[in-house]
Amino acid sequence: MQLSPHFSLAELTKSQAALRRGLDNTPGEREITNLRRLANAVLEPVRARFSVPFSPSSGYRSPALNRLVGSHDGSQHLTGEAADFELPGVSNVEVARWIAAALEYDQLILEFYEPDDPSSGWVHCSLKAGDNRRQTLTIGRAGVRLGLV
Numbered sequence: 001m002q003l004s005p006h007f008s009l010a011e012l013t014k015s016q017a018a019l020r021r022g023l024d025n026t027p028g029e030r031e032i033t034n035l036r037r038l039a040n041a042v043l044e045p046v047r048a049r050f051s052v053p054f055s056p057s058s059g060y061r062s063p064a065l066n067r068l069v070g071s072h073d074g075s076q077h078l079t080g081e082a083a084d085f086e087l088p089g090v091s092n093v094e095v096a097r098w099i100a101a102a103l104e105y106d107q108l109i110l111e112f113y114e115p116d117d118p119s120s121g122w123v124h125c126s127l128k129a130g131d132n133r134r135q136t137l138t139i140g141r142a143g144v145r146l147g148l149v
């Protein structure tokens with residue numbers, strides 16, 4: 001099932017961890033609706049802006065998968081509202097800064113980015129149907145900070 005021109009439900013639910021453990025990672029209708037919104041309003045504009053095809057490393061996570069990867073119960077991956085991604089050859093901080101300036105989002109997190117290695121870390125971005133907080137965080141070894149590096 002395609003969620004948007006360049007992103008499929010399969011790639012937003014695939015998980016090596018789930019496959020290894022035999023965990024079912026099938027979302028329900030509500031989660032699919034959320035993934036579709038995220039693909040069209042965040043992932044597609046990012047792909048178009050940087051002209052780089054990419055596949056998110058994590059989208060929807062079932063409760064069992066979310067626990068397995070050590071995430072918290074409030075994670076928006078559980079609702080299909082969040083994805084983690086990076087674009088080949090593009091600095092993650094550059095991607096995060098563009099999203100912060102150009103797109104509607106609920107929470108944008110630059111995770112484990114090291115300035116001396118532009119490809120380090122990844123970008124986590126979530127989007128809800130409404131009441132988006134536009135909260136921007138940097139998370140790394142030093143902890144959590146508001147804003148981007």
Ligand SMILES: [Zn+2]
Pocket residue numbers: 058077082083084124125
């Ligand atoms: Zn994430």
